[in-house]
Amino acid sequence: MKVIIIGAGPGGLTAALHLHRLGVEVSVHESVRPIKPLGVGINLLPHAVRELTILGLDPALAAASIATGELAYYNKTGSLIWREPRGRAAGYHWPQYSIHRGRLQMLLYDTAVERLGRGQVHPGHHLAGFEQDAAGVTARFTDRTTGEPVGEERGDVLIGADGIHSVVRRAFYPSEATPPFGGRILWRGITEGPPFLSGKTMIMAGHPDVKFVAYPICPDMAASGRALINWIAELQVGGGKAPIPRDWNRLADRAHFAPAFAGMKFDWLDAPALIAGAPEVYEFPLIDRDPVPRWTFDRVTLLGDAAHPMFPIGSNGASQAILDAAALADALAGNPDPLAALRTYEERRLAPTSQLVLNNRRHGPEIVMQLAEERAPQGFKNVSEVFAPGELADIAQKYKVAAGFDRDRLNALGQGPEPA
Ligand SMILES: Cc1cc2nc3c(=O)[nH]c(=O)nc-3n(C[C@H](O)[C@H](O)[C@H](O)COP(=O)(O)OP(=O)(O)OC[C@H]3O[C@@H](n4cnc5c(N)ncnc54)[C@H](O)[C@@H]3O)c2cc1C
Structure with missing residues (x-):
């Protein structure tokens, strides 16, 4: 063969x-x-x-x-919606890697x-x-x-x-x-900055129309007490046709999206500083x-x-x-x-x-951000005001099953057969 x-x-x-x-x-x-x-x-x-x-x-x-080590969702004002351990911290036999x-x-x-x-x-x-x-x-x-x-x-x-x-x-x-353009564009960049939260947390803040994702990706930088932070800013721009081609390497002008994220300056992460600090920013339309x-x-x-x-x-x-x-x-x-x-x-x-x-x-598991926005557009003091008991855990677990990484089922597979 x-x-x-x-x-x-x-x-x-x-x-x-x-x-x-x-x-x-x-x-x-x-x-x-x-x-x-x-x-x-x-x-x-x-x-x-x-x-x-x-x-x-x-x-x-x-x-x-x-x-x-963990994944955390926040609303647009920086209030925590859901946090869960990831990889080995969640009991998987294998890590999750950024x-x-x-x-x-x-x-x-x-x-x-x-x-x-x-x-x-x-x-x-x-x-x-x-x-x-x-x-x-x-x-x-x-x-x-x-x-x-x-x-x-x-x-x-x-x-x-x-x-x-x-x-x-x-x-x-x-x-x-x-398929028709879903109306959203992703802007992506990498910025050196101070570590945030656990130093190995992936965060998502906002909701699908104005969303900011960040996570560190460089172990060498982490060892020196700094972080190389990958970030994605996603914005609903509307329109029936994608205004840009699907080119992973297309450079972007941050003036097109940075103002929409000006309010995402939290005490645990400064999104505007990350956007401003990236040497290059790339754009990609959200089309599958x-x-x-x-x-x-x-x-x-x-x-x-x-x-x-x-x-x-x-x-x-x-x-x-x-x-x-x-x-x-x-x-x-x-x-x-x-x-x-x-x-x-x-x-x-x-x-x-x-x-x-x-x-x-x-929206996959990120539906929790959409629901938080719909149910509490002015924000909330405690997430229990917005979600029923067990609702957030249920959404997270269902997505893991759908995407094939339910922990117990995966761990039960072991390492797989060795070649003959
Ligand atoms: C340059 C580039 C940058 C990317 N950056 C990101 C990113 O920042 N974030 C993200 O989430 N995803 C990114 N992706 C997509 C991501 O890699 C994929 O979603 C995922 O890893 C699945 O990988 P894949 O191997 O199926 O496809 P890809 O990673 O897209 O790999 C396909 C490969 O096929 C090659 N190829 C295409 N046409 C031909 C042809 N006719 N003959 C021979 N070779 C061909 C391409 O050059 C490419 O190397 C990027 C993809 C590319 C190509």
């Missing part, structure tokens, strides 16, 4: 490492050359960390991340080059097209900067892990419409895609953002891509018939991730 992976993001690289571990021949093809540590912070939930731990990556991850996306990608990329061999990892290979027949699939690559052909590869299976603008997905859904009925078309399937781009809510973008990767590798290693294996993978992953896409449109 030979597997061709398109895309060296967290999803594609994790799939490559899991397949290699299970003894399956695999190559990775990535448009970009050289690979650069792009993006800002992301979170890896314990179920995704479990999969990376099986790959032996936990020591390197721990050295590159902050082990998130990490720079680029650092995670480089860690996975370097590991893939080391384990698969440099000859199996191909930066500068942009998938231009592919054809499949009864015996295999052929992928054709170009240099994205010149458009010149740079080669082709034949394999048994092709995995489209090529992100939100997936070429592989477009081949099967050529006229897929982009409708779930599709199929990812697998004979020898070709989709994974990660190519399969189920979702609103970045509940820390699930990278985590779900990593779960896809492990499920795909298990299916392919466990079945000599690649077509049947890809169907098994789809059966396991399509329904839960589709549900999550829809759940995140309804």
Whole structure:
């Protein structure tokens, strides 16, 4: 069995490492050359960390991340709505990590080059097209900067892990419409500052129309008594059509959103100072895609953002891509018939991730911020005035079940089988 992976993001690289571990021949093809540590912070939930731990990556991850200790939601005036421990502090066997996306990608990329061999990892290979027949699939690559052909590869299976603008997905859904713009834009940045709260807390303040998220991502900075704080400012801007393209690297002017967050200067966090202090700010429109009925078309399937781009809510973008990767590798290693294996993978992953896409449109676990705003727009003294007993815990737990990281069920899985 030979597997061709398109895309060296967290999803594609994790799939490559899991397949290699299970003894399956695999190559990775990535448009970009050289690979650069792009993006800002992301979170890896314990179920995704479990999969990376099986790959032996936990020591390197721990050295590159902050082990998130708690998650706390506040209303727009800084009153606490809900706080819960996360990762090991919550009794999981695996941590939750806050990490720079680029650092995670480089860690996975370097590991893939080391384990698969440099000859199996191909930066500068942009998938231009592919054809499949009864015996295999052929992928054709170009240099994205010149458009010149740079080669082709034949394999048994092709995995489209090529992100939100997936070429592989477009081949099967050529006229897929982009869902209507939800009217919200995310501005993202990283700022050095004093540590806040526990020094490993992820906070969200406001409500979905005016929301500020912050968490530290750099262990080296934490060791020196400072914090490198990843932040996201999200604002309802309205309009039926996204005013900006879906480009993760698009630089933004903070004058467009900073005034809306001027009031979020709390005694435990100064959001305006974080916004002002970031060397660069990036913007991204909040658009996902409708779930599709199929990812697998004979020898070709989709994974990660190519399969189920979702609103970045509940820390699930990278985590779900990593779960896809492990499920795909298990299916392919466990079945000599690649077509049947890809169907098994789809059966396991399509329904839960589709549900999550829809759940995140309804704000996922962040619905508590929306409810606090609706029920107490002037604020509250005590959260018990706003929520019924057990309501907040119930919302948090239901989302964990939906996203596959209910603690007891996850812990019961243990570390997973060792390769034969
Ligand atoms: C540059 C970049 C920055 C990001 N920054 C953030 C961030 O700050 N916060 C956040 O929450 N999420 C960010 N994301 C998205 C996040 O990485 C994903 O939501 C999540 O990790 C799932 O990963 P993935 O591997 O499925 O997709 P991605 O991370 O999008 O990876 C897809 C990969 O496929 C490559 N690719 C695309 N088309 C082709 C092609 N035709 N041929 C070959 N390769 C191709 C891309 O260059 C990319 O490396 C970013 C994505 C990218 C690409």
